[in-house]
Amino acid sequence: MSDVRYPFTAIVGMADLRLGLLLNAVSPAVGGVLVRGEKGTAKSTMVRALAGLLPSIATVDGCRFACDPAAPDPQCPDGAHTADASERPALLVELPVGVTEDRIVGSLDLERALSEGVKAYEPGLLARAHRGVLYIDEVNLLQDHVVDLLLDAAAMGRSYVEREGVSVRHAARFLLVGTMNPEEGELRPQLLDRFGLTVEIAATRDPAERAEVVRRRLAYDADPAGFAARFAEDERRLAERITTARELLPEVELTDAALRQLTAVCAAFEVDGLRADIVMARTAVALAAWAGRTEVLEEDVRKAAQLALPHRRRRNPFDAPGLDEEQLDRTLEEHAEPEQPEPEQPDNGPEGSGPDGGGPDGGGPEDEGPGPDGGPDNGGGGGAPDPADTPGAPDGSAAAEPEQEQPADGEPIPRQGQGGARESAPVAAGEPYRTRLFKVPGTGRGAQGRRSPAETDGGHTIRARRPQGRLARLHLSATLQAAAPYQAARGRSGRALELRPDDFREQVRQGRESNLVLFVVDASGSMAARQRMGAVKGAVLSLLMDAYQRRDKVGLVTFRGSGAELALPPTSSVEVGAARLESLPTGGRTPLAAGLLRAHEVLRVERMRDPHRRPLLVVVTDGRATGGRDALPAADRAAGLLAAQGIASVVLDCESGPVRLGLAHKLAARLGASAVSLAELRAEGVAALVQAHRTTDLHRKAA
Ligand SMILES: [Zn+2]
Secondary structure, eight states, X not given: OOSSXXXXXXXXXXXXXHHHHHHXXXXXXXXXXXXXXXXXXXXXXXXXXXXXXXXXXXXXXXXXXXXXXXXXXXXXXXXSOOSOEEEXXXXXXXXXXXXXXXXXXXXXXXXXXXXXXXXXXXXXXXXXXXXXXEEETTGGGSOHHHHHHHHHHHHHTEEEEEETTEEEEEEOOOEEEEEEXXXXXXXXXHHHTTSSEEEEEXXXXXXXXXXXXXXXXXXXXXXXXXXXXXXXXXXXXXXXHHHHHHHHGGGOBOOHHHHHHHHHHHHHTTOSTTHHHHHHHHHHHHHHHHXXXXXXXXXHHHHHHHHHSGGGSOOSTTSXXXXXXXXXXXXXXXXXXXXXXXXXXXXXXXXXXXXXXXXXXXXXXXXXXXXXXXXXXXXXXXXXXXXXXXXXXXXXXOEEEOOOSOOTTOOOOOOSOOOSOOSSXXXXXXXXXXXXXXXXXXXXXXXXXXXXXXXXXXXXXXXXXXXXXXXOSXXXXXHHHHHGGGTTTTTOOSSSOOOOGGGOOXXXXXXXXXXXXXXXXXXXHHHHHTTOHHHHHHHHHHHHHHHHHTTOEEEEEEEETXXXXXXXXXXSOHHHHHHHHHXXXXXXXXXXXXXXXXXXXXXXXXXXXXXXXXXXXXXXXXXXXXXXXXXXXXXXHHHHHHHHTTXXXXXXXXXXXXXXXXXXXXXXHHHTXXXXXXXXXXXXXXXXXXXXXXXXXXHHHHO
């Protein structure tokens, strides 16, 4: 790797990404860029190259928080600054995957703070990124509370560290760029919404363009300095244009006509709240400044919509991204420069977003409180204590309970009508509904999520223990209790407590983890012939959607004909799961044993790959097994194998009709699981009433 940066102007293609980055460089208020796309598209190269274009900054000497000598941060921990200052380039700070909270916000030495009264604070990455670029590759793989933390800081322009009464705060304004590969799992809609712009990128299919990409890459690798020199003049001009546009920015006028078009577009695309309108307005203004104009034109509004809206109108993880260009054109046309200023039609005017206007989500992230676990997306669910582990669940089986809380990304869907077996009226696939919550019993240590109980960073404190590693979350009362008996012996004088390192206790917190939900689905002819496949697909789709909201990994094993197939290796991409399910071929015999054995193998490999992630097996079957006299006993043995390893499982019993064999129940007993019928899978509709507007939205989508 050379330390000569690949020049921004040498990058071929990716026009939207280029523009998105430049607009943020001109106007950081736009709120950052989320780059979605496959691997190997040089998106990282482009982001890194951007830093080279940013104007250099003046900083106070000796300040670790990059204070501007013209306007030093009054709360700067390195405060009482000297008058000396120097210039340096704006930094690009990259956030590594698996980064800890401490590393991001900086760390306080609690032991020293408490026992010596010394405020020893080591700045984190947010301090380093101040006045520069913060780059998060694969932002979708970060833990939720970490992403919340970053987006809170980005929205407020400040970072807070608050622990047991010791608090540090400092300015942290940076250009936020995240990348993600949607194949590896989505960001939750609430997090998507907090990035100003999104761009979708894919490697170009144009052979000439591809050739040029390769040619330049080879030239750069052969002689980085020479290559960079070739583009030095272009780079200089582009940097200059950024500076000019920045200066022009305050003079750009957003006319009433442009604003009307802009809000009409937001209303037409049914975005929630007013945040989209605000981001779009800032983007349109930045576009005008970038074009060297002082007035926002229709073309700015159109481009702003393309950059700021696609990620804000996705309601359902299975909706396709992107914006309907025809609808955009139509809306712009309808609301173009009216001859006489007339109130908009109530159904698609700016009033369309009225009910939300004054609401809590109207003002964007500025309204949302900080906090590692209290993000706006939690809806009260995230860290809430679960009812105690369901008693009476057989060992190793998943505990099922009707969920009372509002789901995190709650998009409850009302029941489609009740009733038990509905042989005659199967639920069509693609109509997901809210399902019961299945959990893995016991307490796990997996990645934070929303399914099973686990020791996590977030959540609520359940007890204290001696610190394991560096003291992070002090349990104050337990620490005092530990220290109290020795005060006389330690010769305490005065009011202050004599604390020794041995006294410190830390909090053990319990929240919820995400799991691996592995589906084993019977796709045999008997399922297809009985026309149950529609209902079964609907059920699995519902469970997939539930898994998405709980941030689980999912996998899909199907069995039919002569064997079992791993239709979807464990992934965080529920969309891929849904797509596989949609195109699932059916027919043939019912090799149940093969399906279970395949699941056993998949789980064995996953255990090595991701040891802390506990699996939940969902077997979707009527319990039948065909293909020889040994078919049923073989399935029985395979089930025993899974049970012996304590795999938590659930059997989704697909048997229907007047004559029932009850085979699924027998299988469940062998697995140490419970059997749930398709009808029983639906959650009670309590929560469905709460978020009525979202429900109607989904209804509309389904229609
Ligand atoms: Zn400072």
